[in-house]
Amino acid sequence: MTTFVDRVELHVAAGNGGHGCASVHREKFKPLGGPDGGNGGRGGDVILVVDQSITTLLDYHHSPHRKATNGQPGAGDNRSGKDGQDLVLPVPDGTVVLDKQGNVLADLVGQGTTFIAGQGGRGGLGNAALASARRKAPGFALLGEPGEARDVVMELKTVADVALVGYPSAGKSSLISVLSAAKPKIADYPFTTLVPNLGVVTAGSTVYTIADVPGLIPGASQGKGLGLEFLRHVERCSVLVHVLDTATLESDRDPVSDLDIIEEELGQYGGLDDRPRIVVLNKIDIPDGQDLADMIRPDLEERGYQVFEASAVARTGLKELSFALADIVAKARAAKPVEEATRIVIRPKAVDDAGFTVVKEEDGLFRVRGEKPERWVRQTDFNNDEAVGYLADRLNRLGVEEELMKAGARAGDGVAIGPEDNAVVFDWEPTMMAGAEMLGRRGEDHRLEAPRPAAQRRRDREAERDDAQREFDEFDPF
Template sequence: MSQFVDECGLNVRGGDGGAGCVSFRREAHVAKGGPDGGDGGDGGSVWLVADHNVASLIAFKDHPHRRADSGRHGQGKRRHGASGEDAIVRVPVGTTVKSQDGEPLADLAADGIRWLAAAGGQGGQGNTRFSTHQNRAPAFAEQGEAGEQRWLRLELKLLADVALIGFPNAGKSTLISRISAARPKIADYPFTTLEPNLGVVRTGDSTGDDFEMVVADIPGLIAGASDGRGLGHRFLRHTERARVMVVMVDLASVEEVSPSEQQRVLLGELGAYRPELLERPRVLVGSKADVGHLDPPPGALLVSAVTGAGLPELIRAMADAVREARAQESLGLRAKRSDDVVIHRPVPEGIRVERADDGAFVVVGRAAERTMALSDLDAPGAWDFARRRLERLGVDRALARAGIKSGDTARIGAFEFEYYDDDEYFSEEASP
């Protein structure tokens, strides 16, 4: 079974916040002790962290669920609940994160980058927090907020200096096995390689100028790969971060496809997938030179991975191209690609009102939704407190601007209210 997985689904859930406590001091010789309920602890969050020690997404293939710990409930004597532990989920460097709808959310392109995948719920406040001059003994507290939960789509784009591009059975696997310590499966039939292979190529000279570069053997591309043929999209995405493209044409093609036609198809597929790939430094190689019978394209380096002919020249050409690409990046001469950074999408602030299919006026806004989710509306005084908080948030004004009338249904989160155009704004009864 393959040990390399480059795409998977991941279900993440933040821990729930602990509930606040309703409690009153009970001490000898104290006739009416004040409130002393502690707050609930916050739920832990789920973080994705890029780790260079993780090679693939195989850990999520059969076990896609990750959950953080929930916060503890508050207790009497102002004892606050402990917060839940965060869940740290380590993924390979180069992992991209998308929503189920395909919206890009984050790109973990460097070791150590962290991204908040699911926020933990906020702990509820104990009744101590709600003591006022008008109500010195509040008999209600807040419930803990549920942690965020969602499905994500993870895709891995390998980080390599050089990508080997060629038709199936063009000799890429044999080449990478000769110039590095990689040991891919090698056979004389197409599509032997069904997953990318990485190899580290080291060079050096008498001056001690050692140089390393990472070379990726990309599974064979065919005509139509940019449209998904032959798992083309899965293969092509591993070329996106490569600094240098090595285009290999087979000089001994059994299908008798000319090397010039191979080059045209390969470059056409790269350009159709991502036009900017054609702007990367490129080395053209004619493989199987020891048995080749087809004419190489102009400018191609002729190599034989079997005999070793031409390999020193190829390694030198790749190293020179990688050095130049790295130098340009370090000097800022090459434009930074937008997918090299984490994408932050802030939570929208404020209050807005939408109309549901059933005609209800739906109040959307994290502050309003949290007010209702955290409130234990069955407790005496809790509804009045929540209503005043909603008024301060501007919920009543937003509903009025949306055209709500007395008797209409308003909805905030999981709660529905019958709206009245008076000083109360809502009925005294709420149903979940």
């Protein structure tokens, strides 16, 4: 049964925004008391949060589809819909979030670090919020926006100061078990360790973490064996420790060749050339192991390596090794730049930025792209003529019609608003005024207007009788 997973593909879907409500207040002696439709609630976000008590992505391997709740629709009497509940997903420290193309979206390091993987949709405005002096009784409301849905890849890169690398059965797990309180599985056959083990070591005043990277064999960087699955766990380490087996029973291997092969794999993986290396000659408690260590140590030191001899079984050489690693880790921490306080970067829009673009495509279609036009289209109920007219007003005020004319659009040309896979397409009919003005006082109700004085009503009735009499006198069928 799988107990450790360090790479998963997660399908997240944020909550949809609730629809706004179109309602008119009604009560005794006041049948048309004005619009009172409430706004829809916001959809819930999908949020990744670092939780250091989590060590694996196993939960998301079994349940890769996660969805936040939707916002509730608005209601009459100016009642707004309830916001959707955010979905908080705990992830291990050191999780990297990427898109399907491999671009890094977030590097989550440190307890409580968050990343919004899916943004909840906005709630639609009710007709009470859409009312104005010109549009006193809107007969429509805006729809809630759909929540963001996307696929992300999460990779776990162990946050450790020291990485133990070496051939299978070189003694990495045994070393980490005696240097720290970690209790990894240990046996005398290859690939005993199937997951990276992490331990905490205290050497004097320095406390650091140490991890072993399993499964490194020739071809690991190209996917052979288990190495490719775990090489990512050495990327965050400050120092690499080559654990060499001086008592190997395989006739075609020797410690120096093992070192060269592992270095070749690390080089092909890339990004690790600047990490300091030290060498541990392990299993010197075996007589042949001590003899081989004495033989190859001068050669390794000539290459510039700092060499230590150790035995996890006899517990020899461990103190010197732990303090040497603590010294390297302390220097690496001191060399890191001091993190500055978070700075807020303000990037104002250019004065000539219209907020949208109009492009004529090869097939003659004019495509409009921009945050506002595309959002307004998503919020429009196309079954309501008044809502469509309101959309026309907004687009006209934004300057879309003017830009279409500049781009060469003529009456009857196709216009698409939005991306190719989800666009609204219509035949363009240019106008000289906004859509609501063309249809004539759309959204107004004369019953909501203040009553006219009695004298004005009398004059209006007399004018209507005079117009009717004049039309009758001018009509002569004979």
